[in-house]
Amino acid sequence: MAWRQLSFTLPQALADEVSDRLDLLGAQAVTFSEGDDEELFEPLPGETPLWQQTRATALFDPDTDTHAIADRLQAEFPQLQDWLHETLADQPWERAWLEHFQPLNFGRLWVCPSGQTPSDPDAVCLTLDPGLAFGTGTHPTTALCLEWLAEAPLAGKTVIDYGCGSGILAIAALLLGAERAVACDIDPQALSATCDNALKNRVADRLHCCDPDRMLMEAADIVIANILAGPLVELAPRLTALTKSGGRLVLSGVLESQLPAVRQAYREHFDFDIPAVLEGWGRLHGLKY
Ligand SMILES: C[S@@+](CC[C@H](N)C(=O)[O-])C[C@H]1O[C@@H](n2cnc3c(N)ncnc32)[C@H](O)[C@@H]1O
Structure with a gap:
């Protein structure tokens, strides 16, 4: 019509x-x-x-x-x-969104809408359709994390995706070789999207989805959190405790100008690389002492 x-x-x-x-x-x-250039960052549920x-x-x-x-x-x-x-x-409205959501490539990882596959038969393919939860791979903050995961030594590792949205990061980590993952979010819609997406990608048996307050405090080899600078600073004690000694912490959702403040909140326990920056957003990667 x-x-x-x-x-x-x-x-x-x-x-x-x-x-x-x-x-x-x-x-x-x-x-x-939006009627002008004003940005609204992540409203609470x-x-x-x-x-x-x-x-x-x-x-x-x-x-x-x-x-x-x-x-x-x-x-x-x-x-x-x-x-x-x-x-x-x-036009066929139910398919129209596909014009705006094409397969995305992050090294050996591809994020593809249902029904599409990468041309490279050796590629790792994560199937994901846009939904109510944040995280399709198109946003620079998610892209920075996916780029890191695609290069990371994940085989046999445990991963925590803190602020999982659609679950894209935890699912990518599992498809790329991580052994087990925990995904948590304060938004129940995000947890339900993560469970659905894990089933669709056949990794549900290795992924535990939960509310952050109900999370067992078992430290992981890799903790990845794409939230915002303010919550990341507040969560510093918790995310530090959740990262094993010798483990890796990846923080995204931080504007380039906010990187020093976020790094400061974690610097006592982590040795950080030079941040990666994409379209004004920064990613921190640190190794825990
Ligand atoms: C920018 S989205 C990231 C989603 C996905 N991980 C990605 O990289 O695309 C941030 C997510 O963090 C969640 N979040 C915000 N504050 C949080 C908190 N304090 N604890 C856990 N999750 C939180 C939001 O509900 C949202 O789903």
Whole structure:
């Protein structure tokens, strides 16, 4: 089915009211995205913060007069601006996302959507479809971790993926040769996605998914955490305790400017390499004394 799509920018404070009005005017769906360059980093489970300037996109049946709807909204909310009216052609919507999610390559590791395989028969293939949990490999913070895992000596090692999201890092580690992994996250949706993805990749028998508060404090050879600088600093005592002596710690989710503060929080127990940086994000790798 084709759609009429209307989009515009609005101040955050009007989002609920305008969304209700769009529903009343016949919108079949309303979505919000960033209206300018402001970044929102990782809301807690249940939180849905919006941008100061938010872009609203509403879908209507194909014969809807979106210009008349825009006139009514503009009269009621003069702050709305940057109007765009489009007709979206019919297409197989359930497959459309595949155009934006192609196989990704990290050394010998490939991350592929269901039904696709890498051309190299010796490649290690992780099957993953975008879902509600963070972690498809497209974000630089995840990519930095996958690049590290693809090069790491994983055979026979135990791994903790702290803040697992989709489970992509733990599953990659297992497919690349790690013996066992524990994946934890404060978001129940992430744990359920991780379990599903582990089953899909046939590593569920070697992966334990759990809430961080219910995690057995058994130290691992490799601890990998792609969270954010603030939580990584707070978690320093815990992640340090979870890394075996002589083990490796990989931290990502850190803006380049925040690397010194995160390194400082761990420096007493780890000898760090020079950080790797990708698109303004940094990755730390340290060996525990
Ligand atoms: C940026 S995502 C990373 C997901 C995945 N590991 C990846 O690399 O793509 C961070 C994840 O950490 C989780 N998280 C945030 N704070 C946490 C905490 N204090 N303990 C455990 N998980 C946390 C979030 O719910 C989110 O799923």
